[in-house]
Amino acid sequence: MARKSGSMESPADDGGLNWNDCKDLVRAMLEAGVSVLVRGHPGVGKSAIASRLALEMDIGLVDIRLAQRDPADIAGVYFPDEGRTQLNLLAPDWVVRAVNEPTLVFLDEINAAVTKLHQAAAYQIVLERRVGPFRFHPRTVVLAAGNLEEDNAIVTPLSSALSNRFAHFRLRVDTKSWVEWGTDNGIDGRILGFISARGSEMLYDNNGDDAFPSPRTWEMASKVIGQVHSEQIRRVLTACVGAAAAAEFDSWLAIYGRVDPSAIVRRGQKVDFSKGDGLEPSFRYAAIFSVSSWVAEQSDLSPKETENLVQFLSSRGLDPEYQFLCLRRLWHLPWLSPRLRATPVFRKLAGGMVAIRKESYMA
């Protein structure tokens, strides 16, 4: 696998939307009453969009994986009344929620191996916002997601009638969004640094193996690599993201291990990025993610340690793009940003970083 080193963007970006833009546009559509179908590679965050939007819109979430549900779970079942003269529809519990309260109905894997019965049920949900006689709450919205046909996932083409009822978005693999998401959601800093250094081709590579890298499998890996001995990490990674990615990650860990964040922040050890290892993008990413992850594990820094951190950010040869990357990871720590703002050497550094950006706008 040929990899680009030091790249945050990748030619693998396939014309779709990044995660944040996709989420925002989907929300605008849903709030306008338009149902949306998001397609993307497996594990790139389609379900996460549904979860986040339910939170942002302050409505409940019903997650329906069509391929794993019996059509009756979706459309309900008819049963005879007491006089056995009429059939009444018994609604599934999710329908009761969608009727009684604002709900985001998420039809996941809508183009997986679903039957015509599934599609017929989905058609009524999407088009008429009801199931049988049960009409949804006016603020209930419908979002669907599906995989791309080229992903070796089993895909059933949607009927044109159903497809035409959706607004369509394509979600692309987006390293930057995922690293931001990972920073906020506790993904292991070694993985975030690795993905930042290697770009989206390492974040997603459906290479035909059983285990392959995707945002979902990296998240899976993140949950376990902190629980096993260092010599087991490669095996665990192989199980989650495949042998090729695990081998590359192993090499990355060797670089990562050369950085001692405690010595840098606690004792003020200097790092020179203008020569030797420091010139290597991989080492720069390793240093930045190692230091920022270590700081994130602390609950406070002394004034001297804060100055040492600023000294690291001001290291010789560390380009502004790396300074900004490190600061972005640090700034979201609620206890740290006030400390940095109150530190004169940080203000001086920040003023210099702003001046460089300002020049680019003036140009």
Add this chain to the structure above:
Amino acid sequence: MRDKTAHERDTRISRALRDVVPHYDITRFDPADQADKVRFRVKSRSPGKTLSDYTVIVSREWASPPACTCPDGSGRARLGGYCKHAIAVLAQNDEFSCQLIELFLRD
């Protein structure tokens, strides 16, 4: 497609540097009753823009983001109150320009 927040920020900064800095008078006041704040009057020199007269308040110790009396400054949470007037004020004053870094830590 570029990230929306970054695009909005870039547009705002460009407007501040292109439209506000050359065409507005920016006057500093240090209010005696608020030692931790600095006020700037930002007033358009264009005769047609009689309503373009705003006040930007900057925290001397960077304890809070800048605030502006213009509709944009109070109405748009995405950039945390950094309207073009506040950006212009900070960009013009070396003492406070470091505060602009917050804009670049959001993308």
